[in-house]
Amino acid sequence: MERGSTxxxxxxxxASTDALVDQLNASLPFDQRLAVHDILGSVAHVAMLARRGxxxxxxxxxxxxxxRQVLAEIEAGTFEFRLADEDIHLSVERRLHxxxxxxxxxxxxxxxxxxxxxxxxxxxxxDAILALGRGLADVCEALLDLAERERETxxxxxxxxxxxxxxxxxxxxxxYVVMLLRDADRLRELYARVNRSPLGAGALAGVxxxxxxxxxxxxxxxxxICENSLDAVADRDFAVEFLADLSIIxxxxxxxxxxxxxxxxxxxxxxxxxxxxxxxxSIMPQKKNPDVAELIRAKTGRVFxxxxxMLTVLKGLPLAYNKDLQEDKEGVFDAxxxxxxxxxxxxxxxxxxxxxxxxxxQAAEESFTVATDLADHLVRCGIPFxxxxxIVGRLVAYCIEHGKTFAxxxxxxxxxxxxxxxxxxxxLTARDAVLAREIPGGTGPSHVAAALARAREHVQTWRAxxxxxxxxxxxxxxxxxxxxxx
Ligand code: ARG
Numbered sequence: 339m340e341r342g343s344t345x346x347x348x349x350x351x352x353a354s355t356d357a358l359v360d361q362l363n364a365s366l367p368f369d370q371r372l373a374v375h376d377i378l379g380s381v382a383h384v385a386m387l388a389r390r391g392x393x394x395x396x397x398x399x400x401x402x403x404x405x406r407q408v409l410a411e412i413e414a415g416t417f418e419f420r421l422a423d424e425d426i427h428l429s430v431e432r433r434l435h436x437x438x439x440x441x442x443x444x445x446x447x448x449x450x451x452x453x454x455x456x457x458x459x460x461x462x463x464x465d466a467i468l469a470l471g472r473g474l475a476d477v478c479e480a481l482l483d484l485a486e487r488e489r490e491t492x493x494x495x496x497x498x499x500x501x502x503x504x505x506x507x508x509x510x511x512x513x514y515v516v517m518l519l520r521d522a523d524r525l526r527e528l529y530a531r532v533n534r535s536p537l538g539a540g541a542l543a544g545v546x547x548x549x550x551x552x553x554x555x556x557x558x559x560x561x562x563i564c565e566n567s568l569d570a571v572a573d574r575d576f577a578v579e580f581l582a583d584l585s586i587i588x589x590x591x592x593x594x595x596x597x598x599x600x601x602x603x604x605x606x607x608x609x610x611x612x613x614x615x616x617x618x619x620s621i622m623p624q625k626k627n628p629d630v631a632e633l634i635r636a637k638t639g640r641v642f643x644x645x646x647x648m649l650t651v652l653k654g655l656p657l658a659y660n661k662d663l664q665e666d667k668e669g670v671f672d673a674x675x676x677x678x679x680x681x682x683x684x685x686x687x688x689x690x691x692x693x694x695x696x697x698x699x700q701a702a703e704e705s706f707t708v709a710t711d712l713a714d715h716l717v718r719c720g721i722p723f724x725x726x727x728x729i730v731g732r733l734v735a736y737c738i739e740h741g742k743t744f745a746x747x748x749x750x751x752x753x754x755x756x757x758x759x760x761x762x763x764x765x766l767t768a769r770d771a772v773l774a775r776e777i778p779g780g781t782g783p784s785h786v787a788a789a790l791a792r793a794r795e796h797v798q799t800w801r802a803x804x805x806x807x808x809x810x811x812x813x814x815x816x817x818x819x820x821x822x823x824x
Pocket of ligand 1: 365369424425426451452455659661663664665
């Protein structure tokens with residue numbers, strides 16, 4: 339049997355853990371990503387302990403200095419992560435002991451790893467929300483730029499992936515922008531729930547020292563404390579919600595991605611990816627493949643998987659902390675990395691798309707996409723809509739049978755379907771169909787232009803909020819890194 343590690347809490351044990359147990363038990367390979375948040379959380383904690391006289395000023399000063407040194411080592415890449423340390427919390431504490439000796443042992447007063455890890459994870463997710471939020475804004479802006487550039491471009495809108503009615507391409511892109519802006523709103527609401535401090539919950543029941551939980555929360559730029567100690571250490575609903583929010587973002591982006599794949603086929607011929615955002619085939623020299631869009635579509639499944647895993651870890655878990663909860667991190671880290679990369683690659687891929695306007699326009703004119711407009715015209719002539727629908731349906735069948743379009747029908751042919759059609763026929767181009775839909779939320783050009791302007795403002799507001807939170811965190815963290823706290 340290989341010998342494993344000896345622990346900081348060695349008193350209760352006569353033997354060190356088995357090496358295989360270390361391997362199973364250790365979260366250090368992945369939770370080292372929490373290092374900065376872990377250390378700054380500890381700085382805030384010890385500053386509070388000193389303020390409340392729970393540790394002496396001198397000890398607190400030494401511990402703060404020691405923690406800052408550990409942080410410097412981690413950021414310089416000289417810190418030695420040892421699997422035997424089990425996790426990032428014990429790793430940092432082990433190093434602190436090496437640097438300070440026994441006084442380091444005072445840091446963990448009035449704290450458990452259970453509330454510590456819950457804090458670290460919340461602080462990490464808080465940052466991730468802001469970083470992804472900026473990525474979302476970038477994608478929105480790329481879509482808005484495209485929409486403004488293509489404000490004259492008309493495409494068929496589809497239902498059942500059959501050409502349905504003509505729309506502005508900018509209206510189509512705007513649809514994605516409003517979806518993503520709802521995603522941004524969701525993240526903002528989540529932020530308020532994430533940004534609360536669990537410290538003080540201790541292992542599960544609260545602690546016996548006269549701590550000041552609110553003070554720690556303030557030092558960390560958090561909006562308050564978790565109300566129940568059991569809930570504080572046991573729940574990860576914020577991680578579930580975060581993964582759900584990320585999943586919804588990818589639901590939206592995978593739909594866009596799928597359309598980009600379709601639109602770049604020879605069958606559609608609507609768009610072409612720039613060379614920098616497409617790939618070739620190892621055997622077929624002529625191929626240009628939309629891998630970027632395909633991978634966005636595929637990676638969506640991976641993030642859904644992380645959401646499902648998180649739900650499953652929590653399901654049926656008794657209160658309060660259970661080691662199962664250690665499985666909360668990897669999925670979130672991977673989901674954030676995945677979404678971050680997608681949000682970074684999409685804006686340049688979108689901006690460099692070649693849009694084949696003629697092909698889109700042609701497709702929008704074909705396939706009787708203005709049939710609804712013709713029926714609407716008959717309604718305006720006093721015919722009930724259902725009857726008008728049937729008349730136009732027969733007209734379409736006639737055209738298909740005789741190889742005609744509405745534009746090539748003779749007056750006599752129109753007359754066969756309804757007498758009013760001899761004297762009164764609406765203009766029947768795709769452009770007319772678009773112009774006819776000047777209603778709020780519709781594809782009429784002036785409403786689309788106004789909607790794009792509103793979306794721009796919404797993105798600005800979102801960016802301002804992100805910057806405000808970022809500045810607040812940076813100020814607090816700067817103080818924890820360098821300020822005289824004790
Ligand atoms: N590495 C642990 C985790 O991620 C930290 C908390 C450990 N708590 C404990 N009671 N063993 O959940």
